[in-house]
Each structure stands twice: as structure tokens, then as C-alpha cells.
Amino acid sequence: MRFVLRRLGFFVITLWAAVTVNFLIPRLMPGNPAVAMMARYRGHINPSALHAIEIALGVNTHQSLLSAYFSYLGNLARGNFGVSLTFFPDPVMQDVLKALPWTLALVGTTTIIAFALGTLIGLISGWKRGGKLDGVLPPLFVITSAFPYFWLAMLTIWLFSIKLGWAPQSGGYDVAGNGPSWTWSFAGEAVKYAMLPALTIIITAIGGWILTMRNNMISVLTEDYVRMARAKGLPPWRIMWTYAGRNAILPNLTGFAMSLGFVVSGAILVEYVFNYPGVGWMFLQSVENQDYALMQGLFLMIVVAVLTCILAADVATALLDPRTRDVR
């Protein structure tokens, strides 16, 4: 129980740090570019929305830093992130929520697939060290894990979409069609559009999981409890899964937390290259359009998403490792 509380505390502190950084960055930068942008809002939106944006972007000069900070926190707590310029006059919150399902579906699914598949391959290649699988896959994926996501995205578009015509080139669905709806035909369409971005993310993300799992596996195989399991004459698959594998995956779950940021960064660029209507694409749109209110709202969204995944990894660790449940 204390483990969970401690992790929740960490969650809150990290979120607070992200919010504070978000608040401070516009104020610390010389010549705040948001000032010029604010002029575009005047007369178009109601004063209270304008005020919220002013506070968020640090262009309000009437308020002291501290009181601005608390107004900012208050606005966030009420879900008031201001108004988006790109999708005027949508509130930022509404746009963020519109983009979120796309990203959750694409990045969430691919991250889980990449983690599960990578861990499995790492487990087997560590178990059969020096074998055929171990000789080929880990070195191969060391190299692909160094590929820039966006570049691989461009290559998959060129090969599978332009040359072979197997999958659509960009977007999350057919814009000429009926648009998003909760129907099977639309779901099929969305899957078709998600194939290439998903492939890109999986290929680049999987290498890290394979390598860490393989190396964990190799060090776990030297443990006495694995030798003991062999002495007990257990079937090999049982030793591989419950003795070696289950212990080797624990540090990999911690590693999951650490490399998630890397995957998310890549996913942002993948969405950008594919014009995929998710959080990452919208984030870069907002940067391009100097839509600072939307940009900051999306940044916080990304932080929250990453933290949630890390919390999930923590819960998984607690389920798999009885020691974390008892100790502390």
C-alpha cells in the first residue's frame, strides 16, 4: 500500500513540475513571442477567456508572478486552458479531447505491442543465447532503434504507399468519406490508415525492449534460483517463464517508464509525417501556427499520458514482484 502511495506522490510532484515549467517557460524567454500573437485574439473572444490565455502565456503585466501562478493553477484545475487559435473559437480542452482518442489508439496499442513483442523476443534470445535468433535480431534492432522515427515514417510511406500502394499515405481516415463515427466500417477504415504509422512505431520502439530484456535475462540466468530450478528437473518452459522470465521482466518494467518518453517523442513525429489527427500532430500544428495556448495544453496532456502509463507499469511491477508489495 505504501508503495502505491509513494508512487502516487511522485505522480503528483512530477505533474506539478511539468505545470510549473509550463508556466515559467514563456516568462523566462526574452521577447515573449506570445505578446504579438495576443493582438489577434482581441475583440474576438470574451474577456475571461482572454484573461486565462494571458495568464497562461505570461503576457499579463498587471499581475504579480505569484498571483498569476495561482490563477494559472486555478484555471488548470477547472480545465480552462484558454481558446485555440488554430481551431478558433474552440476551447483548447475540446481540441485536446478530440485528438486524444486517436493517439491513445495508435500510440497506446503500438507501445503495448512493441513492449510485449520486444520482451518476448528478448526473453527467447536471452534464453537461447548464442542461438540463431540471438545472433540476428538483437544486433539488427540495435541499428533500427537508432533510426529517426520520422525518417522511417517517410520510408514506409514511400515504399508501402507510393510504390506498392498497400496503404493510404496520410491522415487517420478518409476525409472524403462520411467522417468519424462509431461504426464497424469506420473502425476498419481507421485501422487501415493506422497500419503504416503503427508499423513505424513498432519497428523503432521494439529494439530497446529486446535489448534490455535480453540482457536482464542473461544476468537472471546466472542466478542461483535458476540453477535450483534446473536441479529440480522442472520442464524448460517453466524455468524460462516463471523462474528466469518473470524475474527478468521486473527491471524491464522500470525501463519501460524510462524509455516511454523516447517513444512518445517519436510518435509525435510519426503523427506529423502521416498527418495523423492525434495529439502529436496537433501539437506540432500549434507550434507552426504559434498557437501557444493549444501548445501548452497539449504538452500537459502528453505529460499526463506518459505519467499514467508509468503508473500502470508500477502497478504491474507490484503485481509481479511480491517484494515491492511488502517492503517499505
Place this chain on the structure above:
Amino acid sequence: MSTPTIGAADERAAPEVAEPARIAAEIRHGRWGDIWRAISRNRKALVGVLLMLVFVVLAIFPGQIAPYNPSAEIFPPALGVSRQHLLGTTAYGQDIFSQVVWGTRLSLVIALAAGALATVLAVLVGVSAAYLGGVTDGVLSLITDVLLVIPIFPLVIVIAAYSKSSGLGTLVIVLGALGWSYGARQLRSQTLSLRTRDFLEAARVRGERPMYVVLFEILPTMTSLIVASFLGAALYAVLTAAGLQFIGLGDPNSQSWGTMLYWAENNEALGAGMPLWAIAPGVCVALLGASFALLNYAFDEISSPALRVRRLERKRLRPVPEPEPKSTPSERAEQPEGTVLSVQDLSVAYATDAGPVVAVDRVSFELGSREFLAIVGESGCGKSTLLYAIARLLGAPMAGEIIGGRVLFQGRDLVLLKDEELRSVRWRNLSVVMQSAMNALNPVLTVAEQMRDACEAHSKMSKAEIEARSREVLRLVSIDPVHLHSYPHQLSGGMRQRAMIAMALLFTPDLVIMDEPTSALDVVAQRSLMVQIKELQEQLGFAVIFVTHDMSLVSHFSDRLLVMYAAQIAELSPTEQLFTRPLHPYSRGLLDAFPSIHGEKLRLEGIPGSPPDLRQPPAGCRFAARCPLVEDRCTKTEVPLVAVNGSLVRCVRRGELAE
């Protein structure tokens, strides 16, 4: 760390610990030649180094290598590949090959500068957090952890979107200042593990300043980790910088691969049928990244030998040892009546970087049913190796291999059994108790689950039967069965050890092999556990092979003692006889090394010197160099194991000693 002798191989963890320290020491002493040799032997490292060299040359001499001015728009746009334009031209008529060459410099500078900055910060934060401890550690660790989970790339984008000066300096500082957390975390835990080591204690006792200790004692031992964190940070900087330039947050007029990709995307390279616009710079980013990643991977392998596969080079083995000439002419091919185990000329070799080492050299003995045989010797004499060879449990982590001999158990040669056949013998007939139950019990399964999987592997017992049997064996070793469903970490040290013994008795095997099962306990607990083991043995009637370095521990329990020295049997005698009249000078030395409870006060003698290096064992008696009774003839030829008054002894002066 001393040179790794076979002793190091016997002490399970020792080789892994020894090597990074040795590598660090070599770096400290400027022996870069060794590092280079290690790199050139590793294919991944070699590829990484060669790629890096190419990029370094391109970055230093772009003017000499590139044929044209990279930004001059002087050629027809969108040309294909030709001899004049190796990679074609851009949408603006610039030579792509020249752009790629010139772009190397910026990418490499960003990687190295941001990597270096991040590494310096990581060392500062990581080491000071661990070294200073207390509140400082708490605060620094929290900052590290927070930074670790905040996604850096979007944060960099936010900063870049606000900052108007997106120059090289800003980029390097931002990437460096945000990329140190992973390295810091690892360096912190490494420093923590070093803090209590002897050499740091010594420095503290000498009154060295913390600054000196950190710079000259701690950092040199962490060279490999620091290099790894630099390579990781550099890789991250390459990819992040390219990503930023690609989305147009870099300087669009700078010569960099990311900028080339930005223009390729803007001019719809793919749709326009000019994939080279995107492929050429992208391949460069990928290759530079791969070079860092390969170096990192290879460095990991070089600095932690556990990750490398070592194979026994039989060719480098001295001619496979011939079976020893038997003093007793009886042919011992078959297992005699009344014996449970018969080991014949068993030899084991380890693969080490210095070539194969024979750790068990033609060991033969018989074990009667219900017999208690103790194997004693200094650490590194091969006693544990012998034990695990008998149980066929060699292999990772020790790359040991049986190179000769037989292990007859119930009429079958265990050495020849296939894994599948071996499994049916294990635990039902032959079980093992290991040194530390803390390590030998699976931490993520309860005791009950670990008993159950053994039962399920060897019997068709029902769940209820398994539960009942598990409770029964726990009661045998005086553990309250309420602890059955506990995890190992919830039990006390003594209970864990007993639980492991209970587990070994699930099927009441004929032979239980024990590797120092009491050495993790205090003296009182040791004694009571020994008494219990002996009682169980008499009650259930299994044979025991018991390995220990503590002769006095087994004096009242074992039937016979097997003294090992430098991979060979030195003496094999009934326990009583060995204690009253040891035949081998080494046995004498061992006896003198332990205080007698009842005898008068004597100065403990110990044995001066250390065992021979088994990579080059001496020609004659292996104990000669330390033997107080050494004569000329001892060092001439190999000394055979000879029967004397019901004992076996390997000494040329056995006659005199027996009197």
C-alpha cells in the same frame, strides 16, 4: 583484484566483478592497447568505430571531400544520380552529396557537445547524490526521477517555440541540460554500491578530502558506465536535433541533415519521385545513430563479460587428462554393490579469456548408500565445481564443461544422459541444497508454489496431496506449516535454509548434494541445522555429499572426508582417522587452521602461500610450493593417489606420515 585464477571461477560472482574493475584499472594505467584489442575482437564495436571514424573525417575535412558549395543553387533542380552528382540535386539545384558531407559537422558537434554536457551533469548529480546522501540525495534523486519521466522532446519543442534564437549554442545547452537524468540515475546507484567498498573506506581512514576520493577513487572505477552514459546521451542528441530541424525549429539555412530532411518534406520529395532527397540525409542520421548505439552495445559487452558467450576451446586444452594409473588393479568400470554414486576420473574445464582451465582433475570416489561424505578445501580448489559437475548443473554463469570421466548413479552414467532423461532423475532421486536460500529460492513465488512445481514435474499428485506433502516436509525440518504460503523474503534466514532442505526432501531422494548449506547462518544456527540434517539423514536414509570450507563443522557428522587441493583429491579418509592422523601435509595444515575446542591453547598455524595458478599447474605435487615437508622428488613427476591403511593419499612421503 588479483589475476583471475580458477578460484575466481569457483566463487560464482567473482569473474563478473573482477573484469570491469580490471578494465578500469587498465584504462587508469594508460593501457589503451588492451582496450583497442578488446574492441577489435568485438565485431559490433569494430563496425561502430569504423562508422564513427568516417563521420569524424567528413566533419573535419568537408571542404576537401565535397565537390561543390553545398548551398550554391547553381545546377538544374531535381537531377537524378549521375557521376557529376553522386546523389543528385535538390529542388533548388544544390548538390546533395556536398550537402550531406557538410551536414556531418553540425550533427557531430551537437552529438558530442550535448553528450559531453549531459555526461558532466550526470556525473555531478549522480555521484554527489550518492556520496553526500541524506537530504541532498533525496532532492537530487527526485529531480532526476522527475526529469526522467517528463517527455523531453515535447519540452524541447515548447522551449524552441518560445525562444527566437534557435542557434547551435541554445540547442546544445537545452539537449545537454535535459538529457542527463538517465546517466545520473545509473551513476548514483553504482556509486552507492561502491561507497562501502574497502578501498573507499581506506581512503576515508587516510583522511582524504571528498573531492579527492570522488575524482581519483570513485570515477576511475566507473569509466565504463560514464562512457555508456555519454554514448547514450550523444545518440539521443543526434536524433532529437534531427527531429527538431526536421519540423523546422532549427535554423533553416544551416547545413545539417535534419534541415535537408525538412526541405525534402517541404518539397514533397516522396510525391515528387525524389526519394533520395529524404533517403540520403536520413541514412546519415541513422548511421551516425547506429554507430553510437553499436558502440554502446559493444561497450556493455566488453565491460560486463557475463553478456559475452565464451566457448571452451578444446584445442587449447592440454591433452585430455589420461585416467590416472590405478594403484589398486581392480577394474572399476561398473558401479559396485551398495554404492549410490560412483565418480570415475571426472574432469571439468572452464573457458576463460586466458584459455581453458581444468578445475576438476580426474576425481574418483565411491559413495555408499546412507553415507555422509564431506568435501573440504580452500575456496577455489574445485569442490563446488565437482559438486555441480556431479549434479550436471554446470553452465551459466560458469562456462564449465565436463571433459572426461563418468558419474554412475543408480547404474546410469549421468554425464551421458540427455537433458530429458536427466530431468526424470532429478529431485526424485537426486536433490540439491544450495549455499544461500535467499538466492536459491525464486523471489517471486511462494514456498508452496516452488514445492508444487517440483511435485508437478515428477508426479501425478493432486493439489491436495501436494499441499499435504509440502506441510509434511516443512514439519520435518521444524517449520510451522503456516509459513508454506509465504514468499522467501518473508522468512528468516534460518527458516529459508530449512525450507530449502524441506524442498529437497519432497521425494525422499537417495542422494542429497549440499553446497555449504549452513555458511549463511550464525554459529549456533549452523550447529542446530547440522544436527537436524544428520537426524534426517538417519531417519530417511539418504546419502549426502556435503561441501564446506569448514572442517570442524563436519567433524562429528561425516563418515568420510575428501580433501581437495588445486582441482585434485589430496586425501580421502574416514573422518575419525583424518582428524587423528592426517596423511597429507595439506590436511594437516587445514586441521591446524582450526581451533580445537577441547585441546590446549595453540597458535593457529594456517598455511602460508596460495594455491597454484591452474592455468599452468606445476609439474609435480601441486602442494609442493607450500609444503613444509617438500623434497626434491616432489617437484619432478606427478604424484599418484595411493591407498594407505584404508585411505587414499597423494603424497610421496605418505609412508613416513602414516607412521
